[in-house]
């Protein structure tokens with residue numbers, strides 16, 4: 001049945017609930033180009049301002065899934081389980097986590113994205129590895145899942161095309177932040193990807209989409225309910241993104257830090273979150289492996305090398321090193337009280353690690369490397385962080401962001417929990 005787009009917009013503008021038929025029609029008609037961008041922009045803004053009921057969100061998600069293909073992973077004999085992070089600064093967790101969970105006996109179908117703005121993208125990071133390619137056909141994707149058990153690659157064009165179009169529109173109409181639209185966008189892609197179970201890492205803090213725990217909790221609850229309604233065992237962790245994860249923020253530097261974790265070292269927060277998410281994924285997949293033991297056995301590193309090689313990458317090839325480095329030192333003795341995720345993320349982006357527009361290239365070598373984390377004692381003259389780039393003209397703007405992000409105080413800050421809450 002057809003509707004007039006203007007009636008659908010008016011219903012939501014006036015605070016009403018859209019019917020199932022209205023939702024099915026508007027998502028399909030927009031994907032086909034029958035509903036214009038300006039009409040969908042108005043509807044997205046009405047949804048942002050008026051919200052949606054759980055029934056509307058469920059139907060909107062189903063309509064987005066139905067706009068494209070749904071992958072069939074039934075040929076994969078191991079249980080499938082995926083992770084999705086809502087995005088943060090220094091969030092390289094997918095890199096050690098995917099091979100670790102594969103080494104625990106699951107198959108991990110990880111369709112990832114590229115970075116936009118201050119949050120990095122997993123594909124950009126992996127492309128810092130010489131030869132590695134992000135695009136696989138559906139057949140290659142399933143074959144690698146069967147043979148290696150771990151795949152990180154770009155989502156194909158056929159998956160939730162309604163979301164691809166709507167996300168680009170939301171980005172330029174200040175409607176990204178609507179919880180119903182974020183939840184349906186993320187979950188439509190994850191459900192269409194065919195995973196049996198899903199663990200969500202919902203970030204909270206300055207470097208995240210969700211600045212408050214209350215908003216993050218609502219987003220997590222909405223996504224967990226959507227997953228369960230579609231038969232996907234879904235759990236969410238709310239995790240702190242007020243400060244970057246680990247010491248490295250960028251592309252090659254984050255790959256190097258991930259390899260350290262796989263080798264049994266690495267920063268304690270990266271190891272803690274990797275193991276927390278791996279524990280949830282292993283349980284959601286119905287396995288009883290111990291991720292900490294598998295990590296220390298070296299089997300996760302073997303799985304990483306197999307995963308990188310399967311996509312043309314050379315796991316032993318040297319990574320790009322920046323031509324220019326600027327080190328910033330502490331001006332006084334004290335404790336590092338703040339390393340603000342947003343400021344460091346923007347600095348890394350200004351150095352060339354991220355992109356301002358979808359089509360921009362990124363630099364593999366650019367980024368920020370922290371020498372201190374919140375709570376660390378520091379003496380005047382000791383390095384706090386270094387900026388790395390191939391283009392020295394980018395340093396002043398990055399310095400302006402990162403300089404204000406790192407604060408040294410007399411007293412040590414109180415401890416902060418990295419994993420804040422679990423929502424099942």
Ligand code: URA
Pocket residue numbers: 086167176181182183185186
């Ligand atoms: N990531 C997505 O895939 N969609 C959103 O709406 C926000 C983050």
